[in-house]
Amino acid sequence: MNILVILSHPNLENSIANKTIIEQLSKRFEQIEIRHLETLYPDYKIDVEGEQAALLTADFLIFQHPFYWYSTPPMLKKYLDDVMTPGFAIGVGGDKLKGKQFLQSITLAGSQQSYTALGYNHFRVQEFLKPMEQTAFHTQMIYNLPIYSHRNEYKPEVFSSVSEVKENAVTHAEKVIEKIEDFLNGNKSNVAAFIYKWFEHFDMLDDQGYFIQYLDTDIEFTFPGYGTITGHESFKQWYTSVKEKFEKPLKHEVQNLVIEESFRNQFDIRFQVKFSAIQKESQKEFTVFESENWKLFWNETTDRPVIKKYTVSN
Numbered sequence: 380m381n382i383l384v385i386l387s388h389p390n391l392e393n394s395i396a397n398k399t400i401i402e403q404l405s406k407r408f409e410q411i412e413i414r415h416l417e418t419l420y421p422d423y424k425i426d427v428e429g430e431q432a433a434l435l436t437a438d439f440l441i442f443q444h445p446f447y448w449y450s451t452p453p454m455l456k457k458y459l460d461d462v463m464t465p466g467f468a469i470g471v472g473g474d475k476l477k478g479k480q481f482l483q484s485i486t487l488a489g490s491q492q493s494y495t496a497l498g499y500n501h502f503r504v505q506e507f508l509k510p511m512e513q514t515a516f517h518t519q520m521i522y523n524l525p526i527y528s529h530r531n532e533y534k535p536e537v538f539s540s541v542s543e544v545k546e547n548a549v550t551h552a553e554k555v556i557e558k559i560e561d562f563l564n565g566n567k568s569n570v571a572a573f574i575y576k577w578f579e580h581f582d583m584l585d586d587q588g589y590f591i592q593y594l595d596t597d598i599e600f601t602f603p604g605y606g607t608i609t610g611h612e613s614f615k616q617w618y619t620s621v622k623e624k625f626e627k628p629l630k631h632e633v634q635n636l637v638i639e640e641s642f643r644n645q646f647d648i649r650f651q652v653k654f655s656a657i658q659k660e661s662q663k664e665f666t667v668f669e670s671e672n673w674k675l676f677w678n679e680t681t682d683r684p685v686i687k688k689y690t691v692s693n
Contacts, residue, residue: 382411383437387444387455396486396531396548403552416454430462439480446487449507468518477519488532521679526554566677567638573684578631587618601690630655648673
């Protein structure tokens with residue numbers, strides 16, 4: 380997984396907060412590229428093809444910068460204008476950033492109280508960040524809530540102290556690191572937890588609405604004795620027949636669970652199930668062993684799973 384940080388700061392050498400954050404990120408991750416725009420392009424002539432090539436290799440994109448007049452430094456604005464072009468980031472064929480993670484990481488001089496309705500900035504920070512949020516959506520990236528911290532400016536004998544700014548920056552960097560590590564760890568553990576939770580609800584013969592919310596509109600099911608069925612309505616009919624046939628609770632015991640991530644957040648899942656139940660009509664208890672194969676997508680925007688295909692075989 381590749382992490383790309385687009386850093387914009389016109390005077391990084393004299394920075395405390397942004398410099399500290401970058402140092403912390405560089406120490407933590409080997410697979411990280413820091414592109415300081417003002418150093419790369421002191422003449423403001425951006426290598427568009429070079430920057431686009433860097434974006435193509437990135438899985439996680441971070442804009443790191445101080446807050447300038449409720450926006451970005453001028454170089455980062457120019458970067459957006461020059462690099463996020465039609466056919467690359469937007470418009471016809473402009474899907475090259477689709478599915479990439481995006482995070483805006485910002486340092487602010489003012490206090491938290493100043494960014495309130497009664498503070499001198501009058502608005503909350505995130506209200507100022509709507510244009511960047513829309514930029515992420517418009518370029519089809521996966522938007523993460525911004526990480527920002529206050530009181531990051533040091534003025535000798537006037538405002539804050541060097542140690543305080545460094546402390547704030549380290550705390551800020553830890554939040555960014557946590558966000559990146561969540562991404563690098565992926566959603567395998569979430570998928571596994573969901574599978575066990577699914578069968579807990581199945582054993583209770585819970586309302587069908589619980590299951591429908593996790594099924595793709597065109598979900599394809601294959602069940603012994605039923606063949607292949609598709610869509611929510613077919614699932615509802617099948618589930619109704621199960622509730623009519625068996626006493627509750629049922630018992631599903633998941634065994635030999637294997638989860639493979641074929642592409643980012645697209646999972647191929649296989650496992651066995653020991654299924655025990657009592658038939659309503661005969662009151663006989665029986666146990667069968669089944670194999671299941673699922674195809675599942677983890678939607679990071681909603682942070683919820685979507686089952687695409689569900690196959691059960693004896």
